[in-house]
Amino acid sequence: MADEPSITRWSFQDFKMFYDIKFGRKKESTPKDAAANGQPSSNGNSSNGTSNGNGHPKSTAELSIYEQYRQERENSAANGVTLLDAEKPKKSLLPAFESAEMRTLAESLSRDIIRGSPNVKWDSIKGLENAKRLLKEAVVMPIKYPKYFTGLLSPWKGILLFGPPGTGKTMLAKAVATECNTTFFNISASSIVSKWRGDSEKLVKVLFELARHHAPSTIFLDEIDAIISQRGESRSEHESSRRLKTELLIQMDGLTKTDELVFVLAATNLPWELDAAMLRRLEKRILVPLPEAEARKAMFEELLPSVAEEETLPYDLLVEKTEGYSGSDIRLLCKEAAMQPLRRVMAILEQHDILPDDELPKVGPIKHEDVENALKNTRPSAHLHAPRYDRFNSDYGSQILQ
Numbered sequence: 001m002a003d004e005p006s007i008t009r010w011s012f013q014d015f016k017m018f019y020d021i022k023f024g025r026k027k028e029s030t031p032k033d034a035a036a037n038g039q040p041s042s043n044g045n046s047s048n049g050t051s052n053g054n055g056h057p058k059s060t061a062e063l064s065i066y067e068q069y070r071q072e073r074e075n076s077a078a079n080g081v082t083l084l085d086a087e088k089p090k091k092s093l094l095p096a097f098e099s100a101e102m103r104t105l106a107e108s109l110s111r112d113i114i115r116g117s118p119n120v121k122w123d124s125i126k127g128l129e130n131a132k133r134l135l136k137e138a139v140v141m142p143i144k145y146p147k148y149f150t151g152l153l154s155p156w157k158g159i160l161l162f163g164p165p166g167t168g169k170t171m172l173a174k175a176v177a178t179e180c181n182t183t184f185f186n187i188s189a190s191s192i193v194s195k196w197r198g199d200s201e202k203l204v205k206v207l208f209e210l211a212r213h214h215a216p217s218t219i220f221l222d223e224i225d226a227i228i229s230q231r232g233e234s235r236s237e238h239e240s241s242r243r244l245k246t247e248l249l250i251q252m253d254g255l256t257k258t259d260e261l262v263f264v265l266a267a268t269n270l271p272w273e274l275d276a277a278m279l280r281r282l283e284k285r286i287l288v289p290l291p292e293a294e295a296r297k298a299m300f301e302e303l304l305p306s307v308a309e310e311e312t313l314p315y316d317l318l319v320e321k322t323e324g325y326s327g328s329d330i331r332l333l334c335k336e337a338a339m340q341p342l343r344r345v346m347a348i349l350e351q352h353d354i355l356p357d358d359e360l361p362k363v364g365p366i367k368h369e370d371v372e373n374a375l376k377n378t379r380p381s382a383h384l385h386a387p388r389y390d391r392f393n394s395d396y397g398s399q400i401l402q
């Protein structure tokens with residue numbers, strides 16, 4: 001167990017310890033607080049000292065840590081000293097929460113998810129013109145020109161990017177963050193799925209409250225299938241995860257009823273696993289397909305630029321042979337090709353002892369056969385399922401009407 005919470009991301013243990021110190025016992029004496037949050041029974045287990053609500057018994061070691069901290073807390077409070085470092089608010093830009101508990105969750109969320117602009121420009125994403133256009137129409141324009149997007153034309157609040165793995169969904173979301181300059185909440189399952197009963201749904205509630213406070217904001221739920229697969233499907237589904245999903249659905253419903261600019265942008269490569277109710281809330285569903293020939297060419301030209309005095313690389317051959325490759329497959333292929341000249345240098349280096357920096361041999365250009373070898377050594381990873389995405393797109397997807 002880590003002794004100190006890391007600055008960027010807390011492990012569950014850190015969070016649990018912190019939570020127990022702050023609220024573990026207090027809960028018992030303040031049922032009013034729990035009732036105010038709408039989960040009258042959610043803390044029953046976390047405070048009785050036998051289970052953390054996830055079926056794992058609390059070990060005596062954990063209890064003793066809790067006791068130690070409680071003593072420390074009482075001592076320092078008696079001396080008028082500030083408590084643990086982690087208890088100091090790290091951000092002043094929090095909305096007024098009704099309870100200290102919510103505030104603490106908000107603090108941990110903002111530390112975890114509000115990030116600087118990711119700096120991915122539209123131009124660095126090759127191809128995907130349809131997806132870009134739909135995204136601009138759905139998010140960028142309503143933020144830039146809110147005047148037009150009122151009444152029936154109020155902006156879409158839920159957008160789903162779906163498509164095979166490695167086709168640029170996460171990149172597109174980052175481009176939205178960069179180009180729109182909204183507060184960007186980059187949420188993955190680990191940010192909001194907590195193993196403590198009742199915590200996950202509170203985290204979701206706090207997340208949406210924070211997003212409204214910082215509006216315009218984008219909540220990006222990457223790999224949303226991990227957070228919200230079909231409810232009640234698996235027998236092993238934990239009750240708390242069902243409540244997390246329900247809370248997410250309620251919060252997203254709330255978004256459509258307000259004028260605040262809070263968008264939920266979700267990405268998945270398993271769209272058919274999504275709950276029907278979630279699909280309904282993700283009104284705009286955008287297919288992010290495997291790259292077309294033109295996009296592949298642009299990627300090759302960027303990743304393997306031609307050097308003026310050397311032979312030009314066989315871009316046409318590359319494009320022709322990479323039908324069905326995803327963006328990340330293409331990146332791997334280029335890396336493989338670019339490795340070959342370095343391998344030649346390494347073969348030379350192995351014959352010498354360590355050479356000083358200025359005597360190192362130069363890495364040569366990429367040759368025709370390097371590209372051919374790379375083509376032989378790489379395989380597309382995502383093409384087999386492409387028809388399934390197309391089918392989902394024609395059933396549920398948003399198309400551009402010319």
Ligand SMILES: Nc1ncnc2c1ncn2[C@@H]1O[C@H](COP(=O)(O)OP(=O)(O)OP(=O)(O)O)[C@@H](O)[C@H]1O
Nearest residue numbers: 124125126165166167168169170171269327328331
């Ligand atoms: N259209 C594209 N233009 C440029 N690079 C791309 C494109 N698509 C994919 N890539 C490359 O592939 C990598 C993976 O892309 P990204 O992480 O956006 O995929 P993803 O669709 O989110 O995949 P997953 O579904 O597995 O999360 C990127 O870092 C980038 O190098």
Ligand SMILES: [Mg+2]
Nearest residue numbers: 169170222267
């Ligand atoms: Mg991704």
